[in-house]
Every structure is written in C-alpha cells, then in structure tokens.
Amino acid sequence: MKMSLTCRFIALALTVPTGYLMAVTVAGTPAPGPGMPSMPGLPYRMPSISLGPPIQRPYEPAPSDVRIVQKSSNDYHPLNTSAATASKKWSRNTWIETGGIERRHFWLVHPLDTAWEKRLVAFVQEREFWSHHQHLINLCWLGQGWIYLDSTTQPTTFPSELIWMGPARVRPSTVALRVHALRVLQSLHLTSGQFHSLQESLSQMTDAGDVVDADVVDNILTTKPDCYATLNSLYRDSVLSNDDQSAADGQRLLSLEDKYQVSVEPTVVVTDAAREQAQKVFAMMNPPQIASYLATRAQVVPNVAEVLMAGMDESRKIADVDFGDYCNCLAERIAVLTTGLDPEANEPVIARVKQMLAEARNLNESAYEDQRSDFQNEIRGIEENCGAIQMIAHSIQWDIACFLSNPQAKGMTTIRARQLQQS
Amino acid sequence: MRLISLWCLLIVALALSFARPGIANVNSTTRPSDLALEIEALRAMQDLQITSTQLQQFSDAYDAAHGFNNTQVADTGNIDKAITTGGNDYFLLLRLRQSLLNEDARHIESAEKELAQLEQRLRINLTPRIVAGSIAQRSAVKLATAFSGWQVADYIARRSDEVSDPTEVLVAALTQCRGMSSEDFQVFSMDVAQEISELVAGLTSRDKSRVQIRAANLIHMAYALDDDAFSHQRPNLEKEARDVARVDASVALQHWIECEIAQLLANPKLKVAISDRALWVGQTAANSEDAQ
Numbered sequence: 001m002k003m004s005l006t007c008r009f010i011a012l013a014l015t016v017p018t019g020y021l022m023a024v025t026v027a028g029t030p031a032p033g034p035g036m037p038s039m040p041g042l043p044y045r046m047p048s049i050s051l052g053p054p055i056q057r058p059y060e061p062a063p064s065d066v067r068i069v070q071k072s073s074n075d076y077h078p079l080n081t082s083a084a085t086a087s088k089k090w091s092r093n094t095w096i097e098t099g100g101i102e103r104r105h106f107w108l109v110h111p112l113d114t115a116w117e118k119r120l121v122a123f124v125q126e127r128e129f130w131s132h133h134q135h136l137i138n139l140c141w142l143g144q145g146w147i148y149l150d151s152t153t154q155p156t157t158f159p160s161e162l163i164w165m166g167p168a169r170v171r172p173s174t175v176a177l178r179v180h181a182l183r184v185l186q187s188l189h190l191t192s193g194q195f196h197s198l199q200e201s202l203s204q205m206t207d208a209g210d211v212v213d214a215d216v217v218d219n220i221l222t223t224k225p226d227c228y229a230t231l232n233s234l235y236r237d238s239v240l241s242n243d244d245q246s247a248a249d250g251q252r253l254l255s256l257e258d259k260y261q262v263s264v265e266p267t268v269v270v271t272d273a274a275r276e277q278a279q280k281v282f283a284m285m286n287p288p289q290i291a292s293y294l295a296t297r298a299q300v301v302p303n304v305a306e307v308l309m310a311g312m313d314e315s316r317k318i319a320d321v322d323f324g325d326y327c328n329c330l331a332e333r334i335a336v337l338t339t340g341l342d343p344e345a346n347e348p349v350i351a352r353v354k355q356m357l358a359e360a361r362n363l364n365e366s367a368y369e370d371q372r373s374d375f376q377n378e379i380r381g382i383e384e385n386c387g388a389i390q391m392i393a394h395s396i397q398w399d400i401a402c403f404l405s406n407p408q409a410k411g412m413t414t415i416r417a418r419q420l421q422q423s
Numbered sequence: 424m425r426l427i428s429l430w431c432l433l434i435v436a437l438a439l440s441f442a443r444p445g446i447a448n449v450n451s452t453t454r455p456s457d458l459a460l461e462i463e464a465l466r467a468m469q470d471l472q473i474t475s476t477q478l479q480q481f482s483d484a485y486d487a488a489h490g491f492n493n494t495q496v497a498d499t500g501n502i503d504k505a506i507t508t509g510g511n512d513y514f515l516l517l518r519l520r521q522s523l524l525n526e527d528a529r530h531i532e533s534a535e536k537e538l539a540q541l542e543q544r545l546r547i548n549l550t551p552r553i554v555a556g557s558i559a560q561r562s563a564v565k566l567a568t569a570f571s572g573w574q575v576a577d578y579i580a581r582r583s584d585e586v587s588d589p590t591e592v593l594v595a596a597l598t599q600c601r602g603m604s605s606e607d608f609q610v611f612s613m614d615v616a617q618e619i620s621e622l623v624a625g626l627t628s629r630d631k632s633r634v635q636i637r638a639a640n641l642i643h644m645a646y647a648l649d650d651d652a653f654s655h656q657r658p659n660l661e662k663e664a665r666d667v668a669r670v671d672a673s674v675a676l677q678h679w680i681e682c683e684i685a686q687l688l689a690n691p692k693l694k695v696a697i698s699d700r701a702l703w704v705g706q707t708a709a710n711s712e713d714a715q
Contacts, residue, residue, distance in 0.1 A: 298577055390673070395576070
C-alpha cells in the first residue's frame with residue numbers, strides 16, 4: 001500500500017476462468033484485490049523516443065478478434081480507434097535508446113485464449129535482449145494473470161503503452177483445434193527451411209475445412225469443466241513449448257476423455273487442396289522426422305482390421321439416420337489408409353467398405369457370426385494391397401492433411417514462426 | 424566341516440531360488456552375452472508386437488537362415504568379461520529377461536533404466552552387435568511383408584532414436600573420419616558405407632554394393648585430404664555425399680525395418696527366446712486354469 005501512495009504504477013492481473021482477479025491500479029488508486037500478484041511500482045519517467053516506420057507484423061488480427069475494453073488512463077497518445085490501428089502507431093523497427101537500454105516496440109495483438117471474455121490482454125513492449133520478457137509476454141498473452149510492468153529491472157515502460165482489450169469470445173472447439181494444430185506442428189520437428197515450406201503450403205490454401213462436430217465438442221467442453229481446464233492448460237503449455245507439462249496435460253486429457261467416453265478433438269473435413277499439399281509436406285520429411293512423428297503420434301496408424309471389424313459391429317447398432325454418415329466416414333478412413341490421398345484411388349475401397357458395412361448391418365445375429373471369418377478374410381485382402389510403410393506414409397499424410405485443413409493451422413503456424421524467429 | 428559347507432551352499436541356493444521366483448528355468452551357466460542376446464530378441468519381439476503366426480514364420484525362417492551359419496555376433500567377449508555369472512549385474516539381466524517374458528511394462532522400464540546405468544558404469548554396450556548373413560537378409564525382406572502398418576509404426580515409434588538419415592550420416596562421416604587412426608578409420612568407413620548402402624539400396628538389391636563402394640570412396644577421399652584441401656573441397660564432397668545417399672524417406676524406412684528384422688532373425692538366441700516365450704505363455708495359461 002505504501003508503494004501505491006509513493007509511486008506511480010500500473011498493476012494488471014488477468015481474470016481467468018478459474019477465478020483470478022483482474023484489477024488495474026494507476027497512480028495511487030487502490031491496490032489489487034485478493035488473488036492478484038503484487039506489482040511493485042517505480043516512479044514513472046517519460047522516455048524520449050522517436051517514432052520509426054512501422055514493423056511489418058507477421059499476423060494482423062481481424063478487427064473482430066480484438067475489441068478495446070478500456071484504454072490506458074495515461075493517455076499520451078490517441079489510442080482510441082481500434083487495437084489494430086493503435087498498434088501500428090506504436091510499432092517501430094528502429095532501436096530506441098532510453099536510459100541506456102535498447103529496446104524495440106512490439107505489439108501483442110493476439111488475443112489467443114479462449115474463455116477470456118471480459119478479461120484483459122495488454123499490449124506490451126518487448127525487450128528482445130531479455131528472454132524472460134518474452135516469456136512474460138507469453139504469460140500475459142495466455143492469461144496467466146500478470147505482466148511485467150513499469151517496475152523492477154527496466155525503468156522505461158510507460159503506461160500509455162498499454163491498451164486493455166478483451167478478446168472476442170473463442171469457442172471451446174476452437175481451442176481444441178488450436179491444440180491439435182500445435183501438437184501436429186510440434187510432432188513434425190521441422191527445420192527452419194521446412195517450416196518455411198509448410199507456411200508456403202498453408203498460404204496456397206484458400207479455404208480451411210469445415211468443422212463438422214464443433215457443436216458437439218463445444219457442448220462436451222462446456223459441460224465438463226475439468227476437460228476444458230485441462231485443454232486450456234494443454235493449449236498454454238503447447239504454445240509456450242513447455243514439453244514436459246504439455247505431455248502431462250495430454251495424458252490428463254486422454255484419461256479424462258476415457259473417463260467420460262468422449263473425444264474433444266474436432267473433426268475437420270479435409271479439403272482437396274490439403275490433400276495435395278500434405279503429400280508435398282510429407283515429401284520434405286526425412287526418416288528420423290517420420291520416426292519421431294510416429295513416436296509422438298503413433299495413434300495415427302491404426303490397426304485397419306481391428307478398426308473395420310469394430311466398425312462392422314458398430315454399424316449393426318447405430319440408427320438409420322446416422323448410418324450413412326458413419327459409412328462415409330469409416331470408408332474414407334480405410335480407403336485413405338490403404339490407398340493414400342488420391343481420391344480416384346480411394347473410390348474402389350470406399351465402395352467395397354460401404355458394401356461390407358451394409359451387408360453386416362442387414363444380417364441377423366447368427367448369420368453375422370457365421371460370416372465373420374469371411375469378412376475378416378476380405379478385410380485382410382483390402383489390407384494386403386498396401387505395404388506397412390506405405391500405410392504409415394498414408395496415415396501421416398492424412399494427419400498432415402487434417403492439420404492443413406484445420407481452420408486454426410495458419411494462426412498457430414504464425415505463432416510458431418514468430419517464436420522461431422525470436423529464438 | 425565339509426558337510427556344513429555343503430549345507431550352507433544348499434541354503435544359499437534355496438534362498439536365491441526363493442528370492443527370485445520366475446527365473447528358475449534359466450540355466451545358471453548361461454553366459455551373460457547369451458542372456459544379452461536373448462534379451463535383445465525378446466525386446467524386438469515385444470516392440471514388433473509379434474503374433475503367434477508371425478512367431479512361427481520367424482521360427483521357420485530362423486532354421487533356414489542358420490543352416491548357412493554366416494551370421495556374426497560382435498562384442499560378446501567384452502560382455503562376458505564385464506559381467507560375472509551369478510553376480511548382481513547378471514541377476515539384473517535375468518530380471519529384465521523375466522520382465523520381458525511377462526510383458527510387465529513397469530518392471531521392464533525399471534530394469535532397462537538400471538541396465539542403462541550399468542552400461543554407463545561399465546562403459547560397455549550390453550546389446551551385442553549382430554551382422555546378419557545373406558540368407559537371414561533375404562528371409563527378412565520376405566518376412567517384413569508379413570507385418571501390418573500399425574506393428575511397424577509402433578516398432579519405429581519405440582525405436583525412433585535409432586532411425587537415421589543416410590544423407591546426414593554420410594555428410595557427418597566426412598568430417599568425423601578426419602584425424603582417426605588408420606585402424607579406427609578402416610572399421611568406421613566400412614560401418615558407415617554398409618549402413619548407407621543398406622538404407623539407400625536395401626539388403627538384397629544389386630545396387631547395394633555400388634552404393635557401398637561410392638560411400639566408402641567418398642569417406643576415403645575426405646580422410647586422405649589435408650586440412651586446406653578438405654576445407655576447399657568440402658562443398659563438393661558434401662554435394663556428392665547427398666547424391667550418394669539420396670533416397671525417399673519411406674524407402675529408407677522400409678530398408679531400415681528390413682535390417683531390424685534381419686538382425687532379429689540372425690540373433691543366435693532367437694529360437695531360445697521363442698521357445699522361452701512359448702513356455703512362459705503356456706505356463707501362465709496353465710496356472711490361470713489351475714487357479715480357476
């Protein structure tokens with residue numbers, strides 16, 4: 001409290017769904033409430049700065065992504081239109097000497113997370129010489145609850161560099177899509193050259209795929225708060241590349257999915273462009289990259305015979321209205337696994353699988369049991385057309401195609417690109 | 424006095440057999456290197472999630488491959504020297520073998536961890552190096568087709584650290600070989616050239632020896648150059664290396680899995696591992712029937 005009387009400072013905490021308190025204190029206004037980390041203040045000092053040309057930022061948020069809730073009370077600059085516009089006024093690519101410390105402005109305009117509606121994200125300036133600043137920016141960005149401000153080690157941040165803004169609401173299924181995209185990116189272990197090629201592949205894709213079960217995933221995550229909290233943690237740790245924590249989060253999410261018998265990974269319709277580009281991305285990978293991809297995402301190569309046999313059992317139980325979609329989905333999956341991403345090559349397998357599912361559905365219990373071994377032989381025939389390594393290649397290509405069709409893939413790739421650039 | 428000593432020995436023997444139940448069917452005279460070979464066979468069988476039909480195929484192919492007896496096993500002498508039969512380290516091998524037979528993931532993990540520490544302490548690789556003969560290699564190429572995608576994917580995932588990129592290996596070898604003694608260089612260049620040829624051309628291709636010769640020549644050129652000439656010619660050598668080792672990643676992986684299967688097939692203790700596994704599965708089934 002003493003500090004709030006003697007110093008001019010800003011303290012910011014972000015309210016996250018778990019109930020942290022957000023509070024802003026400017027120039028002696030009351031201290032933050034319970035749950036908020038203490039933010040020591042220092043005397044405010046206006047630096048002398050000269051504006052340079054704006055930085056070409058890699059990601060320009062859509063206006064709908066950002067809305068200003070409140071702008072800084074220390075209103076030295078007219079940051080009163082929109083966050084995107086305001087950020088440009090403050091970005092510069094020249095080095096600025098302030099009190100012997102070089103710095104460069106950086107606008108954080110990614111309201112990434114999630115259930116942050118009515119929460120605050122701050123624009124902060126990045127000091128590239130101190131990696132912990134980058135970390136703090138990430139923390140702020142991800143709603144960890146606090147941010148480095150006008151305080152301990154550097155004296156030159158001034159309050160008007162902050163804009164408080166609330167991100168547009170993000171659907172829970174969108175968080176799940178982002179998690180999927182980040183995990184695929186992490187598993188690919190791409191070199192910087194390959195990463196650049198991946199970005200090119202993404203840029204050639206005009207449309208993302210439709211998310212067919214977004215409502216279902218939203219409903220699951222809304223009604224199961226522990227799932228959603230774990231997904232958010234996984235998202236945060238994936239963005240920050242906290243590998244150990246994200247592995248633990250992933251395990252926790254898997255066990256919750258098992259517990260509730262649900263899947264929180266949305267299904268994205270793979271586009272034709274993604275099919276084409278996925279083969280190019282796969283062609284860039286070398287054997288160790290494929291091996292490490294399998295080590296982290298081994299589930300991408302299922303046991304075809306088991307999947308199809310289970311599918312036939314399932315097809316006998318599901319309702320008529322769902323049977324068509326179920327057939328299409330399973331047939332496409334089996335066809336891709338055995339014949340790859342070429343739609344023409346898929347057709348005969350799709351037709352055969354659909355026929356088998358229809359046959360299995362129409363048989364009575366004893367006839368189905370009698371014909372089980374025939375079905376198994378037929379499945380073996382479908383599987384035998386494809387070698388093991390070929391199947392692995394098809395599976396990874398399909399996984400990459402799903403990633404490329406993911407509406408969040410471009411955004412997440414931009415994040416990774418920026419992190420790579422900064423590291 | 425002699426009677427007392429005999430009693431003491433009997434008591435110790437009994438205590439050991441009670442202290443380590445489940446290891447009873449190992450002959451205490453089994454050499455540590457043989458145990459290490461059997462462990463490697465069991466490991467590979469587990470990583471491949473081998474089915475009973477495939478096990479039978481392996482058993483048949485093993486008999487055929489060893490009829491020609493052209494497989495070599497290196498490092499066994501070092502292992503036998505480093506590990507005393509009946510000592511604690513030996514029992515660690517037995518424990519790992521038993522856990523692999525039981526398919527007990529938790530105990531396998533802890534025993535593998537201890538084994539890694541032991542390897543560090545003794546500064547020895549406790550996995551003997553197996554060089555498969557031509558018959559084993561040919562059989563391996565055929566047997567590799569018997570595995571499903573998920574089995575191979577799982578195997579690659581479990582051993583992802585062992586998969587290498589032939590281009591990276593050959594390019595790195597150009598620098599690594601420099602400054603080696605001539606004896607070390609001979610072994611090194613042969614090993615690298617063989618690895619590259621197997622990954623690029625496969626075990627049975629006619630191109631294998633051509634690739635091997637090209638890779639060996641390249642390494643010899645890098646080795647023979649003085650420092651100035653090497654730094655001058657390095658870009659060309661690396662370009663040539665990339666050309667020699669150029670292969671589609673899927674093809675390289677196919678060749679890698681064939682090599683792995685060839686090594687399993689050439690393992691002199693494969694048959695023992697298969698019969699131990701069958702025996703153990705049979706015993707477990709009989710025990711559960713008795714319990715019911």
